[in-house]
Each structure stands twice: as structure tokens, then as C-alpha cells.
């Protein structure tokens with residue numbers, strides 16, 4: 153069954169309304185809701201006094217309308233009594249300021265008292281709902297994140313370091329604490345990187361970010377353990393925040409879960425763009441699928457204008473449907489809209505849901521009702537379909553954290569660089585997996601690992617083996633610069649990948665953002681067609697050892713010297729791009745890469761039309777999504793059947809603005 157539904161807060165509305173809500177949901181094809189992830193105050197009004205009566209009643213009404221539920225453990229927003237019990241459980245910001253009560257997520261993730269209260273409410277809910285026919289699974293907490301720098305975290309950081317390094321000598325050596333006489337002689341001397349401490353030691357700062365990420369993984373695991381023990385028949389997930397979220401190692405956070413869920417808001421109040429770039433959503437979905445190499449859920453899909461104090465653009469007609477099918481095209485096995493009804497009170501008064509404040513169904517409800525009817529018909533043909541990309545992009549959270557600590561160039565963005573290569577592939581309708589540096593790469597024809605700045609031996613061996621065995625690797629400047637302690641390597645760059653790339657960085661330069669250096673490309677199959685590719689921000693001046701030069705700088709004192717090289721290594725090839733390029737360069741390199749690797753495009757489409765493939769058993773499904781505001785024509789190479797209309801289509805087909813087609817072979 154395709155899980156289709158909404159995030160529902162019955163506790164915000166009078167009980168007399170619940171029946172009507174359930175009926176309207178049922179009429180919209182809803183079969184699943186998420187409940188209770190912010191209801192701690194109602195579930196445990198006083199310490200150890202639980203009240204499940206209201207939730208039982210809500211579940212009973214929903215179930216009578218054919219609707220089942222995921223329950224959220226409510227630990228993302230503590231009731232005042234929890235925080236009154238533990239005044240030192242308030243999170244401390246990097247500035248050193250302690251948070252106060254009033255929003256949500258005020259808690260410190262390592263506070264033992266907070267963790268205990270979280271286990272108690274989780275255990276109580278788990279016991280009460282373990283065998284409830286309406287309950288199918290759990291969401292733990294809500295959108296984990298936010299670093300804490302409190303004294304309790306400091307003590308836990310010291311213990312974490314002790315576990316990791318064993319001795320202070322090892323810590324001092326790893327971080328190079330001899331610099332500025334930071335040699336620690338007691339564990340308790342080790343600080344946390346508060347802003348009041350100034351620019352921190354990079355080794356300490358990276359370990360702190362890893363520790364904090366790990367703190368959430370461990371906090372989550374305590375709840376996972378309780379739920380696994382008490383509710384063995386339920387699934388467990390968490391709602392992640394997509395590719396753009398950068399404070400937790402999401403590969404680690406996903407490990408203990410059955411599958412990943414995430415929250416997709418294409419139009420945010422603070423992102424005032426007329427048109428949502430399709431690739432900006434696609435990379436989020438692909439990253440969420442990549443965390444476990446598995447289909448995912450959208451636990452919150454935008455269904456109205458987003459906003460807290462201000463109101464964002466409302467989804468244009470057809471957009472909710474387009475975003476829904478785009479999520480499905482990229483691997484979503486379930487879609488829940490946030491939120492059922494726009495709230496009349498609280499911080500999120502202006503975060504609009506399916507229904508407006510007055511509870512009346514209008515345009516957005518009708519659009520969702522239409523999608524619900526479609527998915528009731530064709531959902532079974534989509535659930536569990538596989539994505540089978542032949543290209544991977546490597547995402548490394550250690551690298552991401554390390555660039556937060558030292559961006560290298562004020563305008564360099566690591567996720568921006570990944571996205572730039574991703575966008576070029578997306579424009580060609582080439583499917584992409586986003587994978588960790590140690591993932592099994594053997595199934596990919598090409599791997600792009602931009603700026604793998606913190607590079608350990610295991611990841612380096614993985615990439616080397618991949619190329620040796622015939623893979624094509626694209627890597628860039630700022631690769632292999634740091635070892636895992638965040639110290640600069642004691643070898644020519646790109647460090648552990650210098651041999652695979654057959655190149656050494658002789659020296660490097662950075663450029664002001666407004667300045668770029670034209671490149672002379674000599675790549676086989678150069679597709680720039682008269683346009684000049686440019687180096688930006690960072691310029692490695694390269695000396696090939698075994699590689700051939702495929703681009704040279706045309707300006708600066710290094711004019712004529714190598715900027716990009718290509719090396720044959722084992723049965724494969726490694727392209728080293730010694731700069732952060734512009735779009736022309738990235739487009740050209742991706743043209744070369746897909747040709748050299750023989751990676752097919754799902755379909756050639758006009759700008760604005762996204763084509764995505766999935767496989768249901770051996771049946772290929774082709775999704776066509778017109779993100780443009782006008783009609784676009786697409787040419788189909790063979791005759792196909794449109795699942796949504798049951799009609800056979802062939803040759804030239806016209807897609808209306810925001811239209812969706814899901815095609816399978818005739």
C-alpha cells in the first residue's frame with residue numbers, strides 16, 4: 153500500500169471536530185497520519201502521570217476511517233516541568249549564552265536527566281501502543297540538530313575523547329597542542345570550542361563536531377532500543393532535514409533506523425524565489441535515499457505557504473502534485489503533508505497546511521484529494537520501485553564539518569560545489585546516488601568526489617580500488633588536504649590520492665570572488681562550443697607525474713601551467729580538477745564524464761522537464777515532470793503507457809505546466 157497522509161495535531165482542536173477531520177481525510181485518500189510528536193505536555197502532564205485517553209480516542213476515530221498512525225516520541229519539545237526539573241538542561245549556544253524557555257529544542261542532548269525523562273516517556277508510549285491496531289511505527293524526536301556547548305557536554309566530550317584516544321598524549325599529538333602551548337595535562341582542562349575561546353584548534357573543533365553528531369546518534373539509539381524491545385512489530389524512523397542540513401553526520405544517524413524520512417519544503421518564506429529550481433529538490437531526495445541506499449518517506453511535504461512571522465509564497469496550482477511525484481520519482485514510498493490544518497495559535501500560526509485556519513477544504517485540499525485518488529489507483533505499482541543510478545557523488549560529513557571550521561576561501565561552499573556537479577547531471581537527466589566515502593562503489597560507472605578535504609586511509613583505498621577496477625573518478629582541488637585528525641598531511645597534495653590522480657600540486661593560489669581565470673581545455677570531446685570555461689576561487693598549479701594535462705590556466709603568473717589532469721590508473725581513469733570552476737567548466741566536465749563512462753540519460757528533455765527512471769522488478773518506470781510555467785514537448789523513443797491515464801502515448805507528447813506523466817513500456 154502506498155502510505156499517503158498528513159501530519160495531524162488533534163490536541164490543537166476541539167474533540168467535536170475530530171470526526172469531521174477523519175472524514176475529510178478519508179475522502180482525500182488519507183490512510184496514514186503522524187501524531188503526537190509535540191504532545192509531551194498532554195501525554196505526561198506531570199512527572200510519571202500519563203494520559204493516553206485523548207490519543208486513544210483520536211486513534212479510534214481515525215482507525216474507524218481506515219487511517220493508521222506513526223507516533224512521534226515527543227522529546228523535541230519539553231514541557232515546562234521537565235526544564236524546571238533540570239535548569240542545566242538548557243542548551244548553551246556557541247556564543248556561550250544559555251537558551252531559555254519559549255520555543256522548542258531547548259534541550260542539551262547529553263543531559264542525563266533529560267535523557268532519562270526521554271526514556272521514560274518513550275517507554276510509557278511504547279508499552280501503551282505496542283499492540284494497538286492503528287499504530288504502525290515511530291518517528292523519534294523531530295528534526296534532530298543544534299550543537300550544545302554546555303558544561304555537561306564538555307564533560308561528556310572529555311569522556312568521548314578518552315574513549316577515542318585512550319591517552320592525553322594521543323590527544324595532544326593528534327591535535328598538535330604544542331602550537332601556542334595548548335598541551336593538556338588533565339582531561340578536565342579540555343575546552344569546548346565556544347566563540348569566547350576565539351578561533352579554535354582545528355583538530356579539537358572537528359572532534360567536537362563529531363562528538364555532537366554522535367550525541368544525537370546515541371540519544372536516538374536509547375529510544376530505538378526501547379522501541380525495538382517493546383514494539384517489535386513497528387518500524388522506526390526519524391524526520392531528517394535533507395541535503396542542506398549540515399550539523400549531524402546523517403549516514404550515522406540513519407544507521408539504527410529502518411528507513412529515513414525527511415521534511416520537504418520547496419517554498420520557504422525566507423527563500424523568495426518565483427520558481428523552485430527542480431534540481432534543488434532532487435538533490436535533497438537523492439541524498440535522503442543515499443543515507444541507507446534505500447527508499448525513504450517524506451514525513452512532511454509542504455501543502456501551503458510556509459512561515460512563522462512572515463508568510464511565504466503559497467504553492468502554485470499543480471505544485472503540490474508536482475512535488476509529490478518528484479519525491480516519488482526519486483524514491484519516496486510515502487508522502488505525508490504538513491500539516492492537516494493551519495493552526496490558530498502558537499509560533500507556527502502562519503505555517504499553512506492542507507486546510508486553512510477555519511478548517512474549510514479549499515484549493516489545496518482538492519489538489520491533495522486528486523493525488524490521493526491517483527495513488528489509490530496506481531500506488532501499488534510505485535511502492536518499492538528501485539532507483540538504479542550509475543553515477544555517485546560522494547558526500548563526506550567530516551569534510552563538511554572541517555570546512556565549517558576553516559572554509560579555506562570565504563566564498564567557497566562545499567555543498568555548493570557538490571550541487572554544481574549534481575545540477576549538471578540533473579540537467580541531463582542522469583540519475584545520481586549520494587554516497588558516503590566508504591560506500592561500495594563497484595556498481596557505479598562514474599564517481600564524483602569533490603573536495604574530499606578530510607581523507608582517511610579507508611576512503612582513499614576505497615576510491616583507489618574503484619579506479620583500479622575500471623571506474624572513472626572525478627575529484628577536485630582541496631582533496632586529501634587533511635588527515636582524520638584535521639591536520640594537514642605531510643605529503644604533496646592531493647595526498648592519499650596523488651598516485652591515483654597521477655599528479656602533484658606544485659603550489660596553489662586563491663582568487664578574489666570577482667576574478668576568474670580563463671582555461672584552455674584540451675579534453676577529448678570538448679563541448680564548450682566557443683564558450684570559455686573559467687577557474688574560480690581556488691587554483692592548484694599542477695605537475696603531472698603520470699597524468700596528461702587536459703586544461704591549462706590562461707592568466708596569472710601560472711598561465712600555461714596545468715589546471716586539470718587525466719590519469720589512467722589500473723583499468724580506470726581519474727580526472728583531477730585543480731579548481732572550483734564555473735558552470736561552463738562543470739557542464740563540460742560532466743559531458744566528458746557521461747560519455748567516457750557510457751552513462752545513459754533517462755531521456756533528453758527540454759529545459760524545465762525532469763525525467764527520472766525507477767524500476768519495479770524488471771519494469772522500467774519513466775517519470776516526466778514539467779516544472780516549467782508553460783507547456784513543453786518531449787519526444788518519446790518508443791510507445792509507452794501512461795499509468796495515470798491508462799493511455800498509450802508515443803512520439804511527441806505535450807506536457808502542460810506542472811504536469812506529470814508516469815510511463816511504462818507498452
Ligand code: GLA
Pocket residue numbers: 294295391415452490500503
Ligand atoms: C519542520 C518541523 C515541523 C514544523 C515545520 C514548519 O519541518 O518538523 O514541526 O515546524 O518545520 O515550521
Ligand code: ZN
Pocket residue numbers: 243244260261262263300301302303304305306
Ligand atoms: Zn549540552
